[in-house]
Amino acid sequence: MKVVVCIKQVPDTKGGVKFKPDGTLDRGAMLAIMNPDDKAGLEAALRLKDQYGAEVTVVTMGLPKADAVLREAMAMGADKAVLITDRVLGGADTWATSSTIAGALRNLEYDLIITGRQAIDGDTAQVGPQISEHLHIPVISYAEEIKVDEKAKTVEVKRQFEDRYHIVKAKMPCLITALSELNDPRYMTPGGIFDAFDKDVTVWGRNDLKDVDDSNIGLKGSPTQIAKASDKVKKGAGEKVVPESDEAAADYILGKLQEKKVV
Amino acid sequence: MALEDYKGVFIFAQQVDGELSNIALELLGKAKDLANDLDEKKVTAVLLGDGIQGLCDKLAEYGADRVIVVDDPALKDYRTEPYTHALASVINEYKPEILLVGATAIGRDLGPRVSSRVHTGLTADCTQLDIGDFPLVPVEGQEQKHKQLLMTRPAFGGNTIATIACPEFRPQMATVRPGVMQKIAPNKGAKAEIVSYNPGFEENNCYTEIVKIVKEISEIEDIQDAKILVSGGRGVGSPENFKILEDLAKVLHGTVSCSRAVVDSGWKPKDMQVGQTGKTVRPHVYFAIGISGAIQHVAGMEESDIIVAINKDENAPIFDVADYGVVGDLNKVVPLLTKKLEAALAQ
Numbered sequence: 175m176k177v178v179v180c181i182k183q184v185p186d187t188k189g190g191v192k193f194k195p196d197g198t199l200d201r202g203a204m205l206a207i208m209n210p211d212d213k214a215g216l217e218a219a220l221r222l223k224d225q226y227g228a229e230v231t232v233v234t235m236g237l238p239k240a241d242a243v244l245r246e247a248m249a250m251g252a253d254k255a256v257l258i259t260d261r262v263l264g265g266a267d268t269w270a271t272s273s274t275i276a277g278a279l280r281n282l283e284y285d286l287i288i289t290g291r292q293a294i295d296g297d298t299a300q301v302g303p304q305i306s307e308h309l310h311i312p313v314i315s316y317a318e319e320i321k322v323d324e325k326a327k328t329v330e331v332k333r334q335f336e337d338r339y340h341i342v343k344a345k346m347p348c349l350i351t352a353l354s355e356l357n358d359p360r361y362m363t364p365g366g367i368f369d370a371f372d373k374d375v376t377v378w379g380r381n382d383l384k385d386v387d388d389s390n391i392g393l394k395g396s397p398t399q400i401a402k403a404s405d406k407v408k409k410g411a412g413e414k415v416v417p418e419s420d421e422a423a424a425d426y427i428l429g430k431l432q433e434k435k436v437v
Numbered sequence: 438m439a440l441e442d443y444k445g446v447f448i449f450a451q452q453v454d455g456e457l458s459n460i461a462l463e464l465l466g467k468a469k470d471l472a473n474d475l476d477e478k479k480v481t482a483v484l485l486g487d488g489i490q491g492l493c494d495k496l497a498e499y500g501a502d503r504v505i506v507v508d509d510p511a512l513k514d515y516r517t518e519p520y521t522h523a524l525a526s527v528i529n530e531y532k533p534e535i536l537l538v539g540a541t542a543i544g545r546d547l548g549p550r551v552s553s554r555v556h557t558g559l560t561a562d563c564t565q566l567d568i569g570d571f572p573l574v575p576v577e578g579q580e581q582k583h584k585q586l587l588m589t590r591p592a593f594g595g596n597t598i599a600t601i602a603c604p605e606f607r608p609q610m611a612t613v614r615p616g617v618m619q620k621i622a623p624n625k626g627a628k629a630e631i632v633s634y635n636p637g638f639e640e641n642n643c644y645t646e647i648v649k650i651v652k653e654i655s656e657i658e659d660i661q662d663a664k665i666l667v668s669g670g671r672g673v674g675s676p677e678n679f680k681i682l683e684d685l686a687k688v689l690h691g692t693v694s695c696s697r698a699v700v701d702s703g704w705k706p707k708d709m710q711v712g713q714t715g716k717t718v719r720p721h722v723y724f725a726i727g728i729s730g731a732i733q734h735v736a737g738m739e740e741s742d743i744i745v746a747i748n749k750d751e752n753a754p755i756f757d758v759a760d761y762g763v764v765g766d767l768n769k770v771v772p773l774l775t776k777k778l779e780a781a782l783a784q
Binding site: 185268294297299300302303335338397400403404415424425434 | 514515516517518521541542543545546548549550552553554556557558559560561562571572573587591592593596597598599600601602603604605606642643644645646647648649650651652653654665689708713721722743744745747751756757758759760761762763764765766769770773774776777778781782
């Protein structure tokens with residue numbers, strides 16, 4: 175069985191966010207980590223490797239420095255890694271990104287493609303389902319459990335909704351988007367880290383993408399365009415008090431609720 | 438793509454088990470505003486399901502001028518492929534200028550798949566929608582387009598806000614966060630033009646099978662409907678200690694909600710969670726008790742009318758958004774407040 179995991183290197187949003195003058199994100203100026211949902215997807219794939227001897231390939235699209243996140247994935251146990259990087263691919267929205275990644279995936283064999291549900295930078299949750307559409311394969315989003323039937327070539331997934339879950343069965347090849355609730359990802363092993371830096375990362379540029387038109391990549395291939403981006407303006411703080419006693423604290427809140435006619 | 442062929446504001450009227458989801462009504466409310474700002478005034482709801490004709494009147498009462506119904510057994514429970522086929526076919530047949538979809542567990546799967554199929558842009562999880570110019574101000578050498586859908590959304594865990602347009606493709610598609618847009622007061626007895634449409638459903642490799650449906654029945658009131666929310670964070674200390682929050686909520690006829698940390702600790706179920714990865718709420722009063730106020734949490738509650746925070750850490754960021762902040766021990770202050778409220782209300 176062959177499993178491809180799409181991962182993304184994302185800025186750690188806890189460290190604050192920086193912009194370039196044109197309003198786009200200055201990713202180079204922020205700390206970079208493996209996106210948490212993607213890491214859960216990778217862990218799910220590695221468990222299929224433990225169980226069925228699946229071959230796990232990780233794929234990412236980004237700047238050359240995204241190599242680091244692929245090495246991390248290999249140190250965790252991934253077998254192969256592909257970096258899609260090219261200037262002409264920059265500035266892509268989810269449509270152009272998914273079209274690009276689909277172009278790379280057409281070069282690979284896969285029974286399952288696993289992506290994270292969403293990245294913590296964009297928070298869109300769109301690229302996974304959009305890749306599946308470009309490849310004409312089924313998608314099961316929001317996966318909490320994954321069970322594979324190798325013989326029947328099917329997969330059964332616990333798919334989360336707001337007030338219920340479905341057990342959904344799909345034919346492979348199939349794309350699954352993983353929730354970080356799926357599992358606790360393993361750590362890199364010391365041996366794995368050594369091996370990861372000896373292994374090769376396959377680097378693909380625009381010309382390596384299969385069946386992708388120039389009009390469907392990069393900024394020019396992006397239907398959506400940014401009109402404005404900015405840091406969020408914080409709502410002004412109100413009053414803050416340090417009451418002398420618990421009694422005074424309760425009286426203060428009661429007073430405010432009465433003043434505002436809540437009670 | 439001849440952009441001028443695409444007209445009207447459409448919404449995806451999500452239903453589950455033959456019941457309209459709140460988000461469908463919220464989207465209708467917003468769609469009416471947008472239609473008023475465009476030349477084409479009509480609002481169209483797209484209703485997909487099996488045996489769901491009966492929902493048309495409710496959609497009409499909440500602002501739909503027209504309902505396009507695709508009624509087919511293939512659409513009984515949500516499955517990506519038949520729903521994508523149905524919605525994409527409606528788009529190709531009726532050519533909307535704008536299509537709004539709820540940013541729900543269904544809409545965030547359906548929206549991207551449809552946008553890929555019909556080749557148009559999709560902006561995720563919008564919290565504000567306006568009609569305006571793109572670019573916002575004229576730029577030399579670039580045509581400024583008027584009456585575009587400007588879609589505003591938080592990103593980077595609520596740290597940033599971006600406004601996005603889709604000037605060259607149609608429909609302009611957005612998923613919209615539940616709980617943010619306002620539904621209109623229902624116009625009882627209103628009727629909509631009803632159009633039945635069926636594109637035909639043929640199984641292919643993308644069809645999935647639903648083996649089992651397990652409903653996680655919740656006894657609790659939807660926190661998005663609550664006028665008063667008493668919300669607890671990790672600082673509450675234990676699941677048992679939520680009792681003091683429940684007591685306070687009871688006196689005020691409010692509802693208890695919580696932060697992500699509480700859900701992650703397994704103290705409370707996910708449908709009580711406020712924030713970026715939970716629900717967006719805008720109650721009249723929001724009590725943040727033992728909640729530090731991570732930006733992801735604040736993103737889900739900052740629109741509340743009155744925010745009261747109780748926290749023992751005087752540097753907690755929750756105090757930056759609270760109208761009334763109290764530095765103190767929640768274990769003492771909350772029961773005392775409950776007692777005093779009881780007394781005040783008894784008078």
